[in-house]
Amino acid sequence: MGIVEVQELKQMIKSNNVPNFLIFTGDEWKVQKIYIEQIAKIKKLAVMYIDGITEIWKTLSVKSLFSQDYLYIVRDDKEFMTEEKLQQKVIDSLNNNMLILTLTSADKRLKILKTYKDSIVEFNALNEAVLKKYIQKEIDLSDRNCEILMEICGYNYGHCLLEIDKIRCFQSYDEGKELQADTVFKYLLEDGTIHVPPKDVIWDFIGAILSNKPMKAYELYQDLKELEVPTLAILSNLYNNTKQTLQVQICQSDDIAKTTGLTAWQIKNAQKYINKFRSNDLSHLMRLIQQIEYNIKTGYIDESIAIDYMFTMFF
Amino acid sequence: MIGQKQLISVIDNQIELDEFPKFSIIVGPEGSGKKTLSYQIANKLECQRTFIEPKIDAIREMINSAYTVQTKTLYVILDGNMSMPAENALLKICEETPLNTYIMWLLSDSSIILDTLKSRAGIYYIQPYTTTEILEYAQIGREVVDDSDIIADLCETPGDVDRLRAMGIDKFYSFVEKVVNNIANVSSANALKITNNIDTKGTDADKYDMILFLRAFRAICGRELRIAIANNDLEGQMWFSGGIKVTTNILNQTRINGINKSALLDMFILDIRREWV
Numbered sequence: 001m002g003i004v005e006v007q008e009l010k011q012m013i014k015s016n017n018v019p020n021f022l023i024f025t026g027d028e029w030k031v032q033k034i035y036i037e038q039i040a041k042i043k044k045l046a047v048m049y050i051d052g053i054t055e056i057w058k059t060l061s062v063k064s065l066f067s068q069d070y071l072y073i074v075r076d077d078k079e080f081m082t083e084e085k086l087q088q089k090v091i092d093s094l095n096n097n098m099l100i101l102t103l104t105s106a107d108k109r110l111k112i113l114k115t116y117k118d119s120i121v122e123f124n125a126l127n128e129a130v131l132k133k134y135i136q137k138e139i140d141l142s143d144r145n146c147e148i149l150m151e152i153c154g155y156n157y158g159h160c161l162l163e164i165d166k167i168r169c170f171q172s173y174d175e176g177k178e179l180q181a182d183t184v185f186k187y188l189l190e191d192g193t194i195h196v197p198p199k200d201v202i203w204d205f206i207g208a209i210l211s212n213k214p215m216k217a218y219e220l221y222q223d224l225k226e227l228e229v230p231t232l233a234i235l236s237n238l239y240n241n242t243k244q245t246l247q248v249q250i251c252q253s254d255d256i257a258k259t260t261g262l263t264a265w266q267i268k269n270a271q272k273y274i275n276k277f278r279s280n281d282l283s284h285l286m287r288l289i290q291q292i293e294y295n296i297k298t299g300y301i302d303e304s305i306a307i308d309y310m311f312t313m314f315f
Numbered sequence: 316m317i318g319q320k321q322l323i324s325v326i327d328n329q330i331e332l333d334e335f336p337k338f339s340i341i342v343g344p345e346g347s348g349k350k351t352l353s354y355q356i357a358n359k360l361e362c363q364r365t366f367i368e369p370k371i372d373a374i375r376e377m378i379n380s381a382y383t384v385q386t387k388t389l390y391v392i393l394d395g396n397m398s399m400p401a402e403n404a405l406l407k408i409c410e411e412t413p414l415n416t417y418i419m420w421l422l423s424d425s426s427i428i429l430d431t432l433k434s435r436a437g438i439y440y441i442q443p444y445t446t447t448e449i450l451e452y453a454q455i456g457r458e459v460v461d462d463s464d465i466i467a468d469l470c471e472t473p474g475d476v477d478r479l480r481a482m483g484i485d486k487f488y489s490f491v492e493k494v495v496n497n498i499a500n501v502s503s504a505n506a507l508k509i510t511n512n513i514d515t516k517g518t519d520a521d522k523y524d525m526i527l528f529l530r531a532f533r534a535i536c537g538r539e540l541r542i543a544i545a546n547n548d549l550e551g552q553m554w555f556s557g558g559i560k561v562t563t564n565i566l567n568q569t570r571i572n573g574i575n576k577s578a579l580l581d582m583f584i585l586d587i588r589r590e591w592v
Contacts, residue, residue, distance in 0.1 A: 293578065
């Protein structure tokens with residue numbers, strides 16, 4: 001036996017043969033929720049979301065004549081995940097209750113995942129065709145728009161449902177007249193209500209800074225923050241590009257490659273940004289970036305505010 | 316091994332009394348003889364020596380092998396930044412080191428590791444080498460040491476001597492002299508090109524070592540400063556003392572763990588030009 005397939009869990013639910021302890025992993029939290037509701041229905045349990053096992057430990061260890069049986073859902077309970085004795089005690093005293101531990105990220109080295117490997121159900125992303133079918137069951141979107149929505153939502157059913165909810169909301173906005181889902185979807189995309197995750201914009205960001213466009217650079221920086229690009233990687237790339245721009249800008253020789261030691265590609269790239277700043281400003285930016293990097297590494301400045309600090313000091 | 320007499324005598328004593336710690340840390344700058352010392356200790360403990368990379372997978376493999384190894388083994392973890400999970404994995408085995416096993420970690424900076432690891436280890440610091448010891452090392456296998464003045468000026472560890480010789484002392488020194496003489500005269504684009512000849516990551520044997528380059532730059536400025544003082548040349552005194560100030564500042568920063576040395580070298584060039592041009 002190994003990890004339980006979602007299909008196997010479906011069979012278990014059909015035959016009312018679900019074990020009283022399960023571990024749910026994977027990104028598809030909405031599908032998890034559907035299965036939780038199905039399990040609760042078939043086993044006639046009341047669903048209760050709890051913060052930690054300690055909350056229910058007392059209830060489990062005391063027998064009551066009129067108690068309702070529960071399906072407890074606990075998320076990433078570190079104490080429960082690491083204390084082997086506690087796991088055993090809780091699972092042994094569940095009786096007619098049931099416990100589902102949901103994990104946001106399943107680190108395979110965790111001992112609990114090895115001990116209870118037969119209880120793990122992985123909810124991975126649905127395949128494209130199935131997801132499309134599910135979406136079109138919810139809302140009348142064209143195939144093309146369905147594909148766009150799936151891509152925006154990273155093929156995550158739960159995320160798709162949230163966006164579908166927005167479309168539904170706006171569809172009924174015009175009183176008495178139901179708008180077409182495709183029209184609303186297009187409008188919400190343009191409007192930014194349905195958020196399209198940013199693509200890798202680090203080079204655009206560097207370009208905006210070196211082209212002396214602080215507003216654009218700051219907007220792109222928000223995208224970089226959302227993408228969680230490490231500050232030091234941004235600073236390091238910005239430093240190299242600033243240095244190359246400075247080298248090309250101050251080079252008086254015709255043979256730039258020979259004088260600066262840069263490659264043809266680096267020169268071509270740097271030439272886009274020359275003369276947007278004075279050479280002194282570029283060397284000031286280099287110095288500033290180096291100082292910020294130094295301050296991050298010596299603990300004088302927090303990484304999270306380093307780029308904002310750079311904006312303030314440079315522009 | 317040249318020098319380190321006191322340290323070696325302490326270690327010898329511990330080995331003789333069977334008190335040498337099962338987990339030890341040897342701290343010293345790059346090229347100071349940490350591996351040589353580990354070789355000597357392995358010999359004295361009658362152990363075979365196995366080198367381990369400071370990576371989580373390598374540490375886990377070491378732990379697995381430590382519990383099953385039949386022959387007495389000294390695991391030597393090489394210098395480098397170790398991740399927190401790797402340090403935690405190491406912590407477990409350090410608390411109860413298996414029977415046939417000794418673990419030794421070579422480090423150039425002990426301030427970056429977990430205090431709990433330090434508290435479980437016997438820590439040995441490589442002492443700074445005296446000039447006589449450095450010259451004694453430079454003498455090994457040679458009748459005459461050429462350029463002993465340069466070696467004494469620039470080298471702090473035996474590793475520095477090896478690196479300096481590998482670069483070619485004359486070639487290297489004349490390069491640095493050329494930089495000192497011309498850095499203020501050439502264009503900024505040309506000045507920044509100096510960085511192409513200097514190795515900031517310790518990986519390119521064809522380039523000049525950054526630390527030795529900076530030390531040589533400072534030594535040449537020092538020599539010129541002495542001449543300027545002797546000649547009562549005030550302008551020269553200002554000029555070269557400025558050079559020493561900038562170089563010393565940059566050399567101090569190179570000691571910071573994880574600092575971007577390439578950017579630091581650019582700053583050196585910009586600072587020197589600001590001082591001199």
